[in-house]
Amino acid sequence: MKHNKTNVTRRSFLKSSAIGIGVAAFGGPMVIRCSAASTAANSKVNLALVGCGGQGRGVMNWLLSCGANLVALCDPDAGQIANARKDAAGKGGEKATGYEDYRKLLDKADTFDAVLIGTPDHWHAPLCKAFMKAGKHIYCEKPLTHSVSEARQLRELARSSKVVTQMGNQGSDSSSLRRSIEIIQAGAIGPVHEIYEWGIGVTAREGRAEGEDPIPAGFNWDLWVGPSAMRPFKKGAYHPAVWRGWFDFGNGGLADFCCHSINLPMRSLDLGYPERLVTNLDKSGQQPADKPAVEFHFPARGKLPPVNLYWQGNGQPPAAVIAPVVDVHKEKDGGVLIVGEKGCIYSSHWNTDAMIRLEGEPRLKDVLQHPATKDIPQTLPRSKGHGQEFIDACRGEGKTFSDFDIGGKLTEIGLSGVLAVRAGKNLDWNGEKMEATNAPEVARLVHTEWRPRWLG
Template sequence: MKTSLNRRRFLSTSVKTGAGLLILRNSRLAFAYDANSKLNIAGIGVGGQGRGSLDAFHHMGNNLVALCDVDRRRAGDIYQKYPAARPYEDFRRMFDEMEKQIDAVLVSTPDHTHAVASVAAMKLGKHVYCEKPLTRTVHEARVMREVAARQKVITQMGNQGSAERRLRRAVELVWGGVIGEVREAHVWFDGGNGPMKRPTETPPVPDGLNWDLWLGPAPFRPYSPAYVPASWRSWRAFGSGIVGDFGCHTANIMFRALHLERLWQPAANPGAAKVVIRLQGWPSEVDPEGYPSSLKVVMDLPARGELPPVKLTWYAKEKPSEDLLLGHERGGWGDLLVGSKGSIYSNNPWNAHYTLLPEKKFEDFEGGPPESLPRVQSQQGEWIDACKGKGRTFSDFDIGGPLTELSQLANLACFVEGPIEYDTLSGQILNSSPAAELLHREYRKGWTL
């Protein structure tokens, strides 16, 4: 059985929402307000990726009350498009001046400033929609999840494929036992990154860009066009490489179908002092500035209740054996779960479709468990619905946090010698001081979680 969705349709439907969606107003008492109310939304990082979500929120009938970007020239057309929204370049000042006028916040900055902006918003009781990956470091992802739970705000990570009905059906099929017991999984990305050479030239900062604010909590370095506006993803100081960038997309079916979030839940591990993931990486090279050209990381994931242990292998540029595809063509991207009765495979970077393997066995398959997950029109619309008390988000930080931790652990394993033992309950690396130092980094003065 094979499902399909082309890239153009996926990207176009990921930001569309239903007409007539009515939103409540108060961010802390979401369930007590009239459904005819509107949400007052602020955007942080609106000159790039955030444009699509801002448009979606606006088209749903919500108010865009504040727009913040450190590059006023790049964001200039957005400011003009929504003139009623007050423009800012520092989100801290925006919150100081407009806290009581904001209900919810979109965070769409580069990875290294996701956490500081999102945590600041959540501590003020604001609902948060944050683009993927949730954070640049393992520790930041844990803090995001903990703050969201403590503040009881509505959250959503922007891995938009999560809203795709085919992805949700794939998860249901695995939950329903269609491919049997899963003890092996593979996730691969079509390419790596490669060593990065830090620029030695120091050109002037372009007019309109506040370079100090763009750096945010990252250690200071001079401005270079090698970083902005769009090349920061390959730099360890700012981005997460291809594994961090796309892990929250391409590993999505795998993470949910195997209930890996349970590894982070004390209630799912009663009496356990520790829950340990063991992992080791084999990168093509270790570069202090960038991410590897290619890599392989193997993780041994413990049992989750009645679900057995799983060996999960990540690849960038490298690929698993074609034999695992049981005669199906191996794509450049992959999310593959190997079960005792068959396998399920998505070759779509966003997991927007899937194939049951072997294809001959499943060619007439139409059964499976009944639908148990809600079907939605968009990731953005689901968040807005949840903010007004209708349902919950599928990528809240209870899911997005651990999924980001797992992806960033794969990155971390390529920077130090392994194997590494990571305790999901404490957020600590148990056997490697060099690895433990990479769980987080010291922020520049003026920036905190």
């Protein structure tokens, strides 16, 4: 990375003090807040859950508390359906109809209003397409899709279908996030040239697990693999909850958390598509599994200068730049630091606890309490909760803050970095055309080819 005069000034500013920041735990799902207001029974939103694993069940419970009525459960694993029905006991979901195949659920489309999709990533786009075309509102877990082209397709389909959509980056409801956007857009920290992000998560790999085990009773393995390339079942290798480590089903830690960590910088700095992606390949042309890293180089946007986003996936901030600001011994999970010429804003991955430090100040302060920014006007609505936004919007009351246009764009940005990792080379990226101009071979990763058997 080149160090111009402005960079040196910012680095000097960062190194002028040492500040420790504690962040929220990263091990479990983010809590979706809901309004405490009661909801009339006749205005409940009839909900179908597709993908009944732990994350799907967690979001299901939150949406039930926001005014949803569970009517259907769908999963190729009968055991997961049983787990979801147990979780819904006492919340009106005991009699929810179970389905192995989502196409059977589509045949009963008149029985539900909205769908919660909590499946592995490779199923997100096919399911979203099918249910949006059926006129159903969609809440889909992040990342929105498994490939760049799928994200673009869902953005376009959501615009034309007019259904309510929400992606599951739950920190979008945070007043801390929304106030940070207002502060940055008001110019309080000055022009931004550098963003640093660090996170945790598995490093995905190509191929498949060795060996084969008997398929458990009640588990349709062929359907679980679905549109992806078929392979033998191997106990503990893919299901449950470990599929993200395989590129055929997930895309590793970067794809997993990009929709959280890039949320604040993308919104506040009007980031479009990166024009160049740089990876930290070793001499063998491979990315170190213990220290994955990608640089996203964004061009100027109107009056906003070019900005580089440095992502590091080993759970630790880049020591040379961030150690003076963040206590690395307390920082175990991930965060984002947006560096301006007049200050910086730090947030955890969840965007729920942002802090600001202006030039000349000794330490970071809560963005909601900083006296120097109190006169910056509020330009964004405040939320009753990520889940409540979705349920209310399904009723025709208000809009969601992380619809598929926002969620799809976040996903496209994150997955462009994954492309560079999988290609094993730095990419010159044309985001509008979804093309790596210096690596045409990447096209096969941009446009995933799926098995047609389980689609449509």
